[in-house]
Amino acid sequence: MTLKHSQDFHDPRIARHLAARITRISRKPVRFMEVCGTHTVAIFRSGIRSLLPETISLLSGPGCPVCVTAQQEIDAFIALAREPETIVATFGDLIRVPGSGSSLQREKADGADVRMVYSTFDAVALARENPDKRVVFLGVGFETTAPTVAAAILAAHQQRLDNFSVMSAHKIVPPALEALADGTINIDGFLLPGHVSVIIGMDAYRSFFEAHRVPCVVAGFEPSDLLQSIAMLVDQVESGRPALENAYPRAVSPAGNPKAMAVMNEVFAVGDADWRGIGTIPASGLAIREKYAAFDAFRVFDIRLKPAPEPKGCACGEILTGMKIPPQCPLYKTVCNPMAPVGPCMVSSEGTCAAYYRYHGDG
């Protein structure tokens, strides 16, 4: 997508027209959930909330990969940073996330070798450049990032880099939707994640939609994309005809990206996974297959996850499932803020609490 193209979706006339249309057609009070953290931030940054009628509440879902990572996994990441002769490579968002007693940032200040990378392949390069060290990449993300992590493992396999490994805490989105729809929270429609859908395709949501018949629209990330998707959800609600629709057809196809899926499936097998705030969701995680065991940090470092309670008083779990919004958490802005985060939702750039804190003020 060229920049010019992307700017068309910022066109204020189109956006205002869509916002006016939403206000005109929306009658019933509804709660829509955006399942993707990038959507949460895009909605706040573009000021969309201030343009919507009072009938529409937007809730943020479990779409920030750092935020849904279980406390015991965060603790294991931190424990890896303490391993001797080990370089921990990670995307930046994880560095400040508090574990039970420390954070990667603190370990780094204490002398641990924690490197921020922009790509998993940078971690592979680190392994090549540091043959006398073990390099472990912290694999956090959804179907969007998992294929590139898988490709990095394949590359390391090909290059016989025996000092490279990945601790996979990857998760997949459709089973989380099932868990939410089965839960106690009433959601009138889902804004489905754009980037994840580029990989898995529209068809991946078909069985979820057929089972629950709740309005679903796959959304892009520009302001007009988001307003268009919200308008489509409102249309579905008001007409009483729920549907699974694609408002991001320039990027998302019915089948997704089969090549990326094939690479992901070559390296990862689906297994149960623990989600912060939700608990164990069957068949919702990605573990490294036996064939690539040499690159599986769980095996290389003999990691045993130790049960760890979520921080006391922290409502991240309820916020991730749409049961609360950040101002309803007793810690929000009182003891928890981006400088001293209690839970990951306040520290990740895509976390709901951080987005509220940064863009929403006191509301």
Place this chain on the structure above:
Amino acid sequence: MKPDKILLDHGSGGKISHGLTADLLLPVFDNPALAMLDDGATLNVLGGRIAFSTDTYVVDPIFFPGGGIGDLAINGTVNDVAMCGATPLYLSVGMIIEEGFPMADLERVVAQMGRAAKLAAVTVVTGDTKVVPKGAADKIFINTAGIGIIPGNVNVSGANARSGDVVILSGTMADHGMTILTQRQGLVFESNLKSDSAPLNHMVADILRTGCDIHVLRDPTRGGVGTTLNEISGKSNIGIRIYEDRLPVKPAVTGICELLGFDPLYVANEGKLLAFVPADQADRVLTAIQRSPYGEDACIIGETVDEHPGRVFMKTRIGGERIVDMLTGEQLPRIC
């Protein structure tokens, strides 16, 4: 979890840096000049006023498109002095050099400093050189300090923004920060980005020569325009509204920011200034900036408002409104 060690966030220029200054430094050095927390201190000396400022430069890499640590060290302090409304005159230079640092690189750094000082018309009058064992510092760190004279009728400060002011930004945002980022290991972009490192003292002189009532001058370096505006709104206890569609950003910078998940509002600049002036004098000041070197892209990006004192708001491109908060720690890239 209050940190018991210094973290990289403490040096980000955002809220965490401010906390360090407010909680640790201000109580110890307690004095009114420091408490203003402007880019430099304004001091009464022998019946006149001088501005005094210092800054330390640790940029990595030390050479980058558009400049290097040498000219940055001169321009940065020149600009901090100039933002007090002063004419910068004299600078000191202190260098901490790592053992083994190539002599050719040192010569290049010093040559950069010489050229930058000449361009800014300041004189380096004192200095110091220390060499530390390999590994005790990374290549070269430079501290500069500068003094300048403030003309009698000038009274600019981050605390002086008033109702009815407009906010002028002297050019495009985020050029320096994104240039440095793309030069770092592993981020290879084919782009023509270059740092905006530049002396702004001549621009400030042009602004002051208009005779307009200049309330605030600040250069939005670390923490970017967003953080500097928050500092001004807090110190002046006034609301600020800016308009997303007026914020000048080069297309290549916008593209790389989008790709890496950075907000140009929080990315460092090294050759830009923010000026707060009464609305009815804005055109004259804007014209003066646009005619001066480094100011051709200057524009009015917003105004002060009586609502929400101490907060910065943005009217978004699509007509929505949201808060612009101060940067908290290091800006982090997106993860999914």
